Amino acid sequence: MNEQSRRHIVWVVIAAMLAAVPTSMVGQSPTTSPGSWSAVQSLKQNVTVAVMTKDGTQTKGKLQRVLEDSIVVGEDQNAKTFKRDNIAAIYKSEKSKLKTTLIGAGIGAGTGVVLGAAVGGCHDIGCVSRGKAIAVAAPLFAIPGALTGLLIGHHREKKTLVFAGK
Numbered sequence: 001m002n003e004q005s006r007r008h009i010v011w012v013v014i015a016a017m018l019a020a021v022p023t024s025m026v027g028q029s030p031t032t033s034p035g036s037w038s039a040v041q042s043l044k045q046n047v048t049v050a051v052m053t054k055d056g057t058q059t060k061g062k063l064q065r066v067l068e069d070s071i072v073v074g075e076d077q078n079a080k081t082f083k084r085d086n087i088a089a090i091y092k093s094e095k096s097k098l099k100t101t102l103i104g105a106g107i108g109a110g111t112g113v114v115l116g117a118a119v120g121g122c123h124d125i126g127c128v129s130r131g132k133a134i135a136v137a138a139p140l141f142a143i144p145g146a147l148t149g150l151l152i153g154h155h156r157e158k159k160t161l162v163f164a165g166k
């Protein structure tokens with residue numbers, strides 16, 4: 001295989017890896033039906049929720065408690081009570097830093113493997129075994145990949161619909 005063919009393969013693999021990056025971390029499904037109040041009652045205290053009321057206002061805060069016909073969200077002094085009949089939707093919010101960090105590390109390591117395999121072999125400047133080139137390039141590319149994934153996870157918030165009012 002000549003050098004130009006090897007470069008072409010490397011670019012195709014890199015393009016395929018970039019195309020496989022998830023564009024959204026949305027699509028989670030709650031454990032119970034989003035229309036049922038029992039899904040809200042199963043939430044743990046202090047989880048971050050966003051309450052959308054039927055008049056269009058949104059309030060985001062820590063869940064304090066869930067009663068039979070209402071939910072209390074916010075800090076002690078600023079806590080707000082929302083009646084179940086006035087709620088359009090409740091979303092559970094969380095940031096998924098670990099998942100995006102691992103995805104970034106995997107993409108970076110994969111890129112390092114491909115580039116290490118392409119660089120390995122004999123060239124004008126000498127010979128480097130493919131195994132050694134891969135062993136150096138994989139972690140070298142995994143680190144910035146993980147950092148990029150961490151930054152993406154820090155700024156991306158995962159929202160799961162817990163309750164949809166009638």
